[in-house]
Amino acid sequence: MKYYLGLDVGGTNLAAGVVDEKYRLICKLMVPTNAGRSIEEITADMERVSRAVIQMAGLSAEDFETWGIGMPSYVNPKTNLLVHANCFGWKNVPIWQYLEGKLPLRALIENDANCAALGESLAGAARKEENIVMLTLGTGVGGGIIIDNKIYCGADMMGAELGHVKLVYNGVLCTCG
Numbered sequence: 196m197k198y199y200l201g202l203d204v205g206g207t208n209l210a211a212g213v214v215d216e217k218y219r220l221i222c223k224l225m226v227p228t229n230a231g232r233s234i235e236e237i238t239a240d241m242e243r244v245s246r247a248v249i250q251m252a253g254l255s256a257e258d259f260e261t262w263g264i265g266m267p268s269y270v271n272p273k274t275n276l277l278v279h280a281n282c283f284g285w286k287n288v289p290i291w292q293y294l295e296g297k298l299p300l301r302a303l304i305e306n307d308a309n310c311a312a313l314g315e316s317l318a319g320a321a322r323k324e325e326n327i328v329m330l331t332l333g334t335g336v337g338g339g340i341i342i343d344n345k346i347y348c349g350a351d352m353m354g355a356e357l358g359h360v361k362l363v364y365n366g367v368l369c370t371c372g
Contacts, residue, residue: 198254200300201263202245203307206230206282206334209240211248218318224248230283234293237283242297262300265310266290267335269352277304278352282334307331309346309355312339330357 197216202209205228212223226244228237241264249256268280270290277290294302305313312321312329321327325344331337338357340347348354 198252198258199263200245200249200259200261201265201310202241203265203310204228204237204241204267205307206267209237209244211244213248213252213254214318222248222251224251234283234285234288238293238297241294245298256299259300262298262302263310264294264302264304265307266304267307267337269306269309269348270304271352305346306337306339306348306352306355308337308357309339309348311337312341312355313346316341316344328355328357 198221199214199216200211201214202211207228207230208225209228210223210225213221215221224244224247226240228240230237245262246256249259266277266280267282268277268285270276271278274287275289275291277285277288279286280288290304291302308329308331311331312327315321315329316324316327321329321341325341327339327341329339329341331339336358338355340355
């Protein structure tokens with residue numbers, strides 16, 4: 196049996212989960228993020244909640260190939276920097292350096308709203324659809340677009356940032372600028 200380990204990093208909670216190869220939820224665990232802390236403290240908690248959910252599932256890290264992480268930002272493929280997680284105040288953070296050695300797994304990072312849309316297309320309400328648009332509401336507003344069963348990121352990796360649609364001409368700027 197194949198298992199997948201996922202972690203949703205939000206401004207309010209860190210939510211870790213294990214699913215099997217049929218995308219059935221084995222177990223999940225959620226802890227407060229306490230977003231005002233340092234990146235070292237938050238990444239340490241990312242490790243702790245992920246290890247705890249692995250243990251709750253009765254598995255070990257060796258039962259997984261990767262550690263899927265949904266972040267409230269994206270990683271620039273040219274610089275490998277986490278571009279802007281505004282709920283943490285992180286800009287151009289070398290996230291891989293903070294995650295290195297936390298788990299003996301390769302970390303895969305994607306925008307959290309894109310992960311939510313992909314999850315719905317694989318195992319949720321949209322599982323029979325090849326193309327979807329999803330609006331996410333949490334600590335912030337986000338969006339995910341799936342086209343032909345693949346995440347759509349656009350040329351600048353921000354193709355589905357629906358929370359950045361301007362509603363009021365010359366209105367208040369988003370905290371990302």
